[in-house]
Amino acid sequence: MQIKESPDVYDVIIVGSGAGGGMAAKQLADAGFNIAIVEAGPFFDPADPKTMTQLKWPYESPRRGAGTDRPFGEFDMAYGGWQIEGEPYTHTEGTKFNWFRSHMLGGRTNHWGRISLRFGPKDFKGKTRDGYGEDWPIGYDDVKPYYDKVDKLIGVFGTNEGLPNDPDGFFLPPPKPRLHELFYIKGAKKSGVPVIPGRLSMLTKRINKDRGVCFYCGQCSRACAVYADFSSGSCLIFPAHKNGGKIRIYVNSVVREVTTNEEGKATGVSYISKDDRKEYKLKGRVVVLAASACSSARILLNSNSKQHPNGLGNSSDIIGKYLHDSTGASSACFVPDLMNRKTNYNEDGVGGMHVYSPWWEDNSKLDFPRGYHIEVWGGMGMPNYGFGFNHNAFNKFFGLKTGGYGPQLRDEVKKYYGSVIGFGGRGEGIARKDNYCEIDTTTVDQFGIPVLKFNYKWSDLEVRQAKHMQDTFEEIIHNMGGEPIWGGKPGKDRDYGLETPGNIIHEVGTTRMGNDPKTSVTNKFNQLHDVDNVFIVDAGPFVSQADKNCTWTILALSWRASDYIIDQLKQQNI
Amino acid sequence: MDRRESIKALILGTGAIGLGLQGCKNVNDDPLLNQEIAVAETYFGRTPEELERIEELNEEQLFNEHELETIAVLSEVILPPKEPFGGPIEADVPNFIEFIGKDMPKLQYTLLGGLMWLDHEANTAFGTDFKSTPLEQQKQLLDPIAYYDAEIPMKVQSLGIQFFSLMRNLTLTGYYTSELGIKDLGYQGNQPNVWDGVPQDVLDQHGVAYDPEWIAKCVDQSKRGVIAEWDENGNLLT
Numbered sequence: 001m002q003i004k005e006s007p008d009v010y011d012v013i014i015v016g017s018g019a020g021g022g023m024a025a026k027q028l029a030d031a032g033f034n035i036a037i038v039e040a041g042p043f044f045d046p047a048d049p050k051t052m053t054q055l056k057w058p059y060e061s062p063r064r065g066a067g068t069d070r071p072f073g074e075f076d077m078a079y080g081g082w083q084i085e086g087e088p089y090t091h092t093e094g095t096k097f098n099w100f101r102s103h104m105l106g107g108r109t110n111h112w113g114r115i116s117l118r119f120g121p122k123d124f125k126g127k128t129r130d131g132y133g134e135d136w137p138i139g140y141d142d143v144k145p146y147y148d149k150v151d152k153l154i155g156v157f158g159t160n161e162g163l164p165n166d167p168d169g170f171f172l173p174p175p176k177p178r179l180h181e182l183f184y185i186k187g188a189k190k191s192g193v194p195v196i197p198g199r200l201s202m203l204t205k206r207i208n209k210d211r212g213v214c215f216y217c218g219q220c221s222r223a224c225a226v227y228a229d230f231s232s233g234s235c236l237i238f239p240a241h242k243n244g245g246k247i248r249i250y251v252n253s254v255v256r257e258v259t260t261n262e263e264g265k266a267t268g269v270s271y272i273s274k275d276d277r278k279e280y281k282l283k284g285r286v287v288v289l290a291a292s293a294c295s296s297a298r299i300l301l302n303s304n305s306k307q308h309p310n311g312l313g314n315s316s317d318i319i320g321k322y323l324h325d326s327t328g329a330s331s332a333c334f335v336p337d338l339m340n341r342k343t344n345y346n347e348d349g350v351g352g353m354h355v356y357s358p359w360w361e362d363n364s365k366l367d368f369p370r371g372y373h374i375e376v377w378g379g380m381g382m383p384n385y386g387f388g389f390n391h392n393a394f395n396k397f398f399g400l401k402t403g404g405y406g407p408q409l410r411d412e413v414k415k416y417y418g419s420v421i422g423f424g425g426r427g428e429g430i431a432r433k434d435n436y437c438e439i440d441t442t443t444v445d446q447f448g449i450p451v452l453k454f455n456y457k458w459s460d461l462e463v464r465q466a467k468h469m470q471d472t473f474e475e476i477i478h479n480m481g482g483e484p485i486w487g488g489k490p491g492k493d494r495d496y497g498l499e500t501p502g503n504i505i506h507e508v509g510t511t512r513m514g515n516d517p518k519t520s521v522t523n524k525f526n527q528l529h530d531v532d533n534v535f536i537v538d539a540g541p542f543v544s545q546a547d548k549n550c551t552w553t554i555l556a557l558s559w560r561a562s563d564y565i566i567d568q569l570k571q572q573n574i
Numbered sequence: 575m576d577r578r579e580s581i582k583a584l585i586l587g588t589g590a591i592g593l594g595l596q597g598c599k600n601v602n603d604d605p606l607l608n609q610e611i612a613v614a615e616t617y618f619g620r621t622p623e624e625l626e627r628i629e630e631l632n633e634e635q636l637f638n639e640h641e642l643e644t645i646a647v648l649s650e651v652i653l654p655p656k657e658p659f660g661g662p663i664e665a666d667v668p669n670f671i672e673f674i675g676k677d678m679p680k681l682q683y684t685l686l687g688g689l690m691w692l693d694h695e696a697n698t699a700f701g702t703d704f705k706s707t708p709l710e711q712q713k714q715l716l717d718p719i720a721y722y723d724a725e726i727p728m729k730v731q732s733l734g735i736q737f738f739s740l741m742r743n744l745t746l747t748g749y750y751t752s753e754l755g756i757k758d759l760g761y762q763g764n765q766p767n768v769w770d771g772v773p774q775d776v777l778d779q780h781g782v783a784y785d786p787e788w789i790a791k792c793v794d795q796s797k798r799g800v801i802a803e804w805d806e807n808g809n810l811l812t
């Protein structure tokens with residue numbers, strides 16, 4: 001079979017259309033360059049009625065929202081999941097990493113939680129702070145102008161609190177707290193845990209004429225048809241196109257490798273079309289990888305050549321190393337004071353928390369480095385599959401029987417509706433060389449591309465952080481007069497509920513940046529040390545991840561790298 | 575039509591999904607915004623592969639007619655109908671359980687086995703199958719399996735308890751995810767709204783209050799249609 005080569009030469013080929021790829025496409029297209037976006041999944045527009053799940057009722061589906069074909073429920077807007085048929089990944093025995101992929105235009109930004117946090121000054125200088133990990137080659141001041149621009153371009157609500165490591169920004173006004181959030185505020189403050197308005201990228205106020213304003217359906221995970229929340233397609237790629245940008249999108253096109261010439265420079269990519277299962281080649285002056293941290297590492301490692309026998313950009317042998325996810329531990333409780341709620345008002349709110357707790361402690365007094373923040377959930381949500389399961393389980397807290405049948409079931413369901421509050425601690429794990437992904441030479445996917453093998457273990461530091469999370473949750477639950485559910489507080493035997501690596505879905509660090517080409521993969525502009533016309537704009541170049549969800553920083557750094565690419569292309573340096 | 579006939583008529587309808595497009599929904603009845611989205615009334619956002627799987631499942635039949643009728647009778651004992659919100663049969667619970675049993679094969683043994691076990695118990699005690707015994711006798715059969723010890727994991731409880739618990743869960747979930755059940759529950763969401771805080775009477779009922787300082791920072795909903803502008807320090811001007 002012959003590989004088909006397209007005669008066009010693009011200025012820039014972008015692989016992947018999620019947060020990183022979308023931002024690069026927007027900036028580079030706005031600058032007038034001729035762009036190709038190569039995306040493994042299908043076209044997707046949140047406003048297309050055929051694929052839309054927003055405002056659907058559970059009874060419109062025969063399975064009433066159950067998660068059989070989509071892991072976060074069938075109305076969730078991710079085409080993919082923890083496992084994708086025909087695209088396996090493997091593990092070193094005794095280790096585990098759960099890898100969540102979503103293949104569609106916009107990637108995981110169609111259903112992400114929209115929690116949009118800047119890193120603070122300390123977060124770029126981890127090693128200086130406590131000796132663990134490595135410092136970034138850049139600092140907050142380098143990224144701040146880009147965070148500011150991202151805030152204004154995309155929109156994020158929140159408040160300027162003047163906190164030292166949770167910087168202020170250009171915020172839209174936040175929505176008022178819901179009832180359970182008022183309980184949380186009260187309970188947390190009693191223990192000295194600060195609570196401030198959430199910071200999420202939904203438009204509580206208009207930011208331009210093209211995007212709508214939030215109408216509080218609480219369903220951002222289904223992707224917003226009026227473009228009032230951030231998805232890469234609706235907020236970056238479509239506007240860039242509308243702006244007259246020269247953008248060609250190749251969908252259902254799985255990039256296999258970056259192609260190179262005799263000098264070892266990138267010449268473009270080769271990809272497999274899912275439609276006809278044939279391999280094609282595209283030529284470009286610059287290749288920008290944004291396939292998500294692990295996928296981009298995989299593409300580079302699979303791009304072997306005479307000049308790059310170890311994989312493209314991998315002379316350091318660092319690609320895949322320092323993979324890290326956020327730590328996570330969770331808890332939930334039943335709060336008797338939230339029983340017997342009036343249901344005569346709509347409290348869906350935005351599709352996420354209206355309040356949260358940024359990290360508040362001084363690590364010098366603790367037995368682990370780095371912090372975590374607390375996310376809160378609860379309220380009178382829309383019933384979906386699973387609603388009413390063990391409907392009167394909380395009877396046990398009153399010494400009453402659980403189970404039964406008959407007319408009183410209706411009263412019991414209503415009595416307990418909206419009386420649960422849940423917490424997610426999301427923290428920083430230390431990036432380590434011995435946590436990595438690599439190519440599994442024994443296994444290929446359905447396109448014949450060698451797959452990733454993961455090797456990841458938490459250390460005691462992360463376990464101790466999870467213990468701190470659980471102790472905090474326990475106190476707050478007590479303060480609210482709540483009763484822990486989910487089998488109570490997990491102890492040491494269960495690593496204090498520390499989630500399996502990967503579960504928090506913040507994969508970062510596989511192609512970390514640095515000044516030294518021996519210990520890093522890219523320079524501080526996300527450019528491969530080894531090959532100057534290849535850039536990585538997903539979270540691969542992260543040196544560490546902070547206790548801040550990573551996407552706002554992906555967006556800021558992708559914009560920053562794009563400015564550098566524009567400059568270098570104009571100067572004809574690449 | 576007697577009760578049994580009417581149950582049959584209600585549960586043997588098809589589960590087919592139409593693809594009729596489409597209307598428009600004004601999502602903000604608000605001159606500030608006036609935004610509209612196109613909606614496909616009878617389509618719920620499936621990919622072609624997902625639709626295909628649903629069609630395949632619809633072509634299979636898990637329960638025979640007797641079993642479906644037993645499920646219908648049992649679901650109405652679990653959650654008796656109530657005016658004006660109807661009950662499990664009107665909420666299409668039996669068809670929902672039929673579908674879920676196929677969609678989640680791990681539930682099949684408990685459901686199929688549980689139904690046979692229940693008939694066996696009914697036959698032993700009263701010489702007839704479960705669905706044909708009068709309500710009082712049905713209750714006698716159910717009472718020993720209707721309650722469970724919440725401290726013991728369900729999977730180590732007796733089959734009867736597991737079966738009944740699963741039936742109760744599916745009945746409640748099926749009912750409360752239906753149009754009727756959602757009305758009974760009173761859920762007001764899943765429609766365009768302007769969230770402006772918890773009503774005062776609700777705050778009072780639960781003994782909490784808003785902090786005026788916090789509220790001062792929150793969105794002024796009368797200005798949400800005005801394009802945001804900031805000064806250079808990030809203070810919102812509009």
Ligand SMILES: Cc1cc2nc3c(=O)[nH]c(=O)nc-3n(C[C@H](O)[C@H](O)[C@H](O)COP(=O)(O)OP(=O)(O)OC[C@H]3O[C@@H](n4cnc5c(N)ncnc54)[C@H](O)[C@@H]3O)c2cc1C
Nearest residue numbers: 016018019020040103107108113114115255291538549551
């Ligand atoms: C349920 C959930 C909640 C989340 N909540 C938050 C949150 O609240 N805050 C936050 O900051 N982050 C959150 N995240 C994480 C966030 O979604 C990611 O950080 C972000 O989307 C990463 O952007 P990306 O561009 O690197 O990758 P992605 O968004 O994953 O996009 C990568 C794209 O590349 C494509 N691709 C992959 N391989 C290839 C290939 N070989 N060829 C061509 N295309 C390819 C994929 O199909 C995909 O479209 C959440 C994630 C999930 C799943």
Ligand code: SF4
Nearest residue numbers: 214215217218224351
């Ligand atoms: S909560 Fe707001 S932003 Fe999110 S999907 Fe609904 S309308 Fe859109």
